[in-house]
Amino acid sequence: MSNVLLEIKSVEKDFGSSKALKGVSLNLEEGKIISLLGVNGAGKTTLSSIIATLRPLTRGDVLFKGISIYKDISAFRSNIGYCPQKPNLNALLTVRENLEASGRYYGIKGVAIQERIKYFAHQLRFESYLDHYPSTLSGGYKQRVLIARSLIHQPKLVILDEPTVALDPHIRHQLWEYIRGLREQGITILLTTHYLDEAEVLSDYVCVLNKGTVSLIDTPENLKLAFQKSRLEDVFIQLTNESQEL
Numbered sequence: 001m002s003n004v005l006l007e008i009k010s011v012e013k014d015f016g017s018s019k020a021l022k023g024v025s026l027n028l029e030e031g032k033i034i035s036l037l038g039v040n041g042a043g044k045t046t047l048s049s050i051i052a053t054l055r056p057l058t059r060g061d062v063l064f065k066g067i068s069i070y071k072d073i074s075a076f077r078s079n080i081g082y083c084p085q086k087p088n089l090n091a092l093l094t095v096r097e098n099l100e101a102s103g104r105y106y107g108i109k110g111v112a113i114q115e116r117i118k119y120f121a122h123q124l125r126f127e128s129y130l131d132h133y134p135s136t137l138s139g140g141y142k143q144r145v146l147i148a149r150s151l152i153h154q155p156k157l158v159i160l161d162e163p164t165v166a167l168d169p170h171i172r173h174q175l176w177e178y179i180r181g182l183r184e185q186g187i188t189i190l191l192t193t194h195y196l197d198e199a200e201v202l203s204d205y206v207c208v209l210n211k212g213t214v215s216l217i218d219t220p221e222n223l224k225l226a227f228q229k230s231r232l233e234d235v236f237i238q239l240t241n242e243s244q245e246l
Contacts, residue, residue, distance in 0.1 A: 003030045005157060005188050006051070011060035013046050013212075020046040022212040023060070028157065033179070033189040035199040038209035039240060044192045045161070047209070051190065052082045052159050078106060081150030085162040087142040089134040095145050096130040099152055106153035113152075120148035124178065140171040147178070157188045164198060176202060196233035208236070210243045 006028040013021040021043050028034055036044040049055040051062060053073055062069045069076040089098050096117060103113035121127045124144040129137060137145070143163060150158055160179070164172040172195075179202055182189060193199050199206055200220045208215040216223070216239075220232045227235045 004028070005030045005065065007063040007066070008047075008051070009061045009063065011047070011050060011062065012058045013043075013050065013055070014058045020212055021050075021057075024209070024212070024214055026207055026214060026217065028188055028190060029204075030156075030188055031183060031186045032204040033183050033191060033202050035191045035193060035203040035206045036209060037193070037196070037199055037206050037236060041211075042209040043212045044209055046212075048159055048161055048190060048192050052080065053077055054082075078153065079156045081153070081155040081158040083143075083146045083150040083158065083160045083163055085165060087134065087139075087146060089142065089145060089149075091134055094131050094133055095126065095137070098134070098145065099149055102149045103152050108153060116152055116154075117148075120151060124148055125174075140167050143167065143171075143175070147175070151182075155187070157190065158182065159190045159192075161192050162194065163191070164193070164195065172198070196231070196236055200232035206232070208239060210239070215239060215243070 004027045008024060008026040011021055011024045012019065024043070024047060036048060038044050046055065050057050053069070053076065064076050064079065090101065093101065099117045099120070100113055103116065108116065117130070121130055124147060126141050126144050126148075129141055134142060134145070147160070147163065163179070164175050167175070176198070179189060191199070191202060203220055205217060205219045206223070207217045218226070223235045224230065224232060227238055229235045229238070
């Protein structure tokens with residue numbers, strides 16, 4: 001039986017008179033990849049930012065290993081990594097210095113942080129860019145550094161927000177392989193993506209959001225069987241069309 005790492009319980013988020021999330025409940029299991037899918041405005045970014053503690057919820061709760069994250073939000077943050085869609089590396093620091101700063105934020109010092117930087121630079125293939133400034137990097141290499149930064153403190157949960165957007169196909173596939181490797185290490189991954197092929201290839205299960213609510217949660221294979229489609233993208237298109245007709 002799979003273990004639940006994170007439990008999202010009836011989460012609601014209000015922005016003035018509008019509701020971005022309307023009682024979302026969802027479990028994230030240890031060592032699994034779950035993808036959040038939905039059209040723009042469905043609530044994906046809002047939900048992932050709440051889980052990342054970047055935005056407060058209005059009602060509901062989020063439990064980490066059965067305990068509300070709001071009882072000790074600092075302790076929870078030490079267990080999560082967040083890779084944003086838009087690069088936000090410090091332009092005044094080199095790649096190495098950016099990673100050192102992140103490591104120090106989490107209390108990693110001395111030889112330990114240097115060893116981790118060396119490890120992730122090798123794993124993500126940016127060793128030759130460690131002493132470069134972010135402005136000199138391509139989009140693909142910036143994304144590799146962002147992923148390394150999100151992992152530098154060895155979190156149990158990693159939130160990847162559109163990790164391969166606008167990247168060349170071969171770089172996307174390289175990052176797919178790395179993300180699969182994280183799962184094999186037992187890391188839980190929450191993935192938001194507009195690429196349905198990405199979600200199909202990587203996900204253990206997907207959560208489709210529609211207008212702030214959960215439409216369904218299932219594995220890509222089960223969804224394709226249930227909707228009699230050969231691709232997850234076709235399932236998503238049918239669901240989207242049906243929701244627009246309501």
